[in-house]
Amino acid sequence: MKKPSLLLALTGLMLAFLPPASAAERVRVTTNFGAFVIELQRDRAPLTVENFLSYVRSGYYTNTLFHRAIANFVVQGGGVGPDYKAKPVGKPIANESGNGLKNLRGTVGLARAAGPHSGDCQFYVNVADNADLDPLPTRWGYAVFGRVVEGMEVVDRLSISPTGSAGPFKQDAPLQQIVIQKVEILNEPAAAPATAPSATTPAAPATSPATPATPGQTPPPPAEGTQTPAEKPVSPPTQGSPPPQ
Numbered sequence: 001m002k003k004p005s006l007l008l009a010l011t012g013l014m015l016a017f018l019p020p021a022s023a024a025e026r027v028r029v030t031t032n033f034g035a036f037v038i039e040l041q042r043d044r045a046p047l048t049v050e051n052f053l054s055y056v057r058s059g060y061y062t063n064t065l066f067h068r069a070i071a072n073f074v075v076q077g078g079g080v081g082p083d084y085k086a087k088p089v090g091k092p093i094a095n096e097s098g099n100g101l102k103n104l105r106g107t108v109g110l111a112r113a114a115g116p117h118s119g120d121c122q123f124y125v126n127v128a129d130n131a132d133l134d135p136l137p138t139r140w141g142y143a144v145f146g147r148v149v150e151g152m153e154v155v156d157r158l159s160i161s162p163t164g165s166a167g168p169f170k171q172d173a174p175l176q177q178i179v180i181q182k183v184e185i186l187n188e189p190a191a192a193p194a195t196a197p198s199a200t201t202p203a204a205p206a207t208s209p210a211t212p213a214t215p216g217q218t219p220p221p222p223a224e225g226t227q228t229p230a231e232k233p234v235s236p237p238t239q240g241s242p243p244p245q
Contacts, residue, residue: 004040004218006012006062007015009229012054024038024039024041024042024185024187025039025042025049025055025186025188026038026039026040026149026185026186026187027040027056027183027184027185027186027188028078028183028186029061029180029183030052030180030181030182030183030186031066031154031158031178031179031180031185032165032177032178032179032181033154033158033178033183034151034153034157035151035154036125036148036149036150036151036152036154037148037149037151038108038146038147038148038149039146039147039148039149040052040053040144040146041091041101041144041145041147042099042144044096044099044100044145045101045144045145045146046096047093047094047096047097047098048093048096048110048119048143048145048162049145049146051090051093051110051119052110052119052123052145052146053089053184053185053188055078055090055121056101056183056184056185056206057185058098059065059086060121061078061121061180061182061183062081062180062181062182062183063075063081063082063177063179063180063181064078064080064081064087064179064180065077065080065081065084065174065177065179065180066158066174066178067080067084067125067160067166067174068124068167068169068172068173069158069159069160069163069172069174070159070162070163070172071127071159072127072128072159073126073127073128073130073159074120074125074126074159075124075155075158075159075178076111076123076124076125076129077123077124077178077180078121078122078123078180079120079121079122080109082177082179083167084166084168084169084173085167087121089120089121090120090121091120092112092115092117092118092119092120093110093117093119095112095116095117095119095140095141095143096143096145097116097134097135097140097141097142097143097144098135098141099144100181101131101143101144101145102127102131102134102143102144103129103130103131103133103134103142103144104126104130104216105126105127105128105129106125106126106147106148106152106155107125107126107144107215108123108124108125108126108144108145108146108147109123109124109126109133109142109144109145109150110122110123110124110142110143110145110147111123111124111142111144115188116140117160117181119143124142125155127155127159128155128176144192158174159177161175161176161178162172162174162175162176163175171201196213231245
């Protein structure tokens with residue numbers, strides 16, 4: 001009868017010395033319309049998460065805009081100031097869209113231009129399930145690296161903002177500016193890497209597409225606006241329109 005008691009005691013002692021499981025990293029995005037919290041998924045998108053956090057740590061996102069809002073699609077921002085000029089950015093990173101995370105409602109992804117490895121600072125939040133942003137055997141997708149766990153109602157409110165032309169953007173720009181007042185880290189493991197990942201390391205999606213697809217009815221992916229914001233972002237094409245260039 002003493003052996004089970006001894007085994008339980010030893011098991012309890014071992015559990016007491018096990019290191020606690022680290023909580024997932026979270027950041028709070030505070031805007032002039034309210035705040036929401038993103039839980040980052042470093043285990044699935046390590047390059048993208050560290051790249052995003054490098055901008056957060058530097059205070060880069062303070063006083064930038066959500067310059068694009070499309071109901072039932074995405075809200076996008078992080079790289080354009082209130083003057084509608086693109087902020088300087090670091091090197092683009094490798095595309096991690098093949099990490100198995102899908103562009104479902106509430107998930108957060110890295111915006112990019114037409115090139116698969118052109119994402120840098122801008123991010124977007126899916127306000128609907130957007131399977132057309134996921135990778136296929138014939139095209140690269142858009143890398144999901146987190147999900148909104150608090151304040152999705154704020155994101156929904158941003159997505160239905162009245163939009164039109166503002167600055168260099170011909171459409172989809174909120175007429176009342178949505179300002180990112182700050183992005184702050186709520187918790188961060190002490191062992192997190194100190195530097196952003198190099199853009200020279202290729203990261204192929206699970207399906208390893210060789211070239212992007214050209215589907216006629218695919219809605220536009222979140223477009224990077226850092227180099228020529230007057231030409232980006234683009235609006236959803238009509239049937240038979242070419243994909244954004």
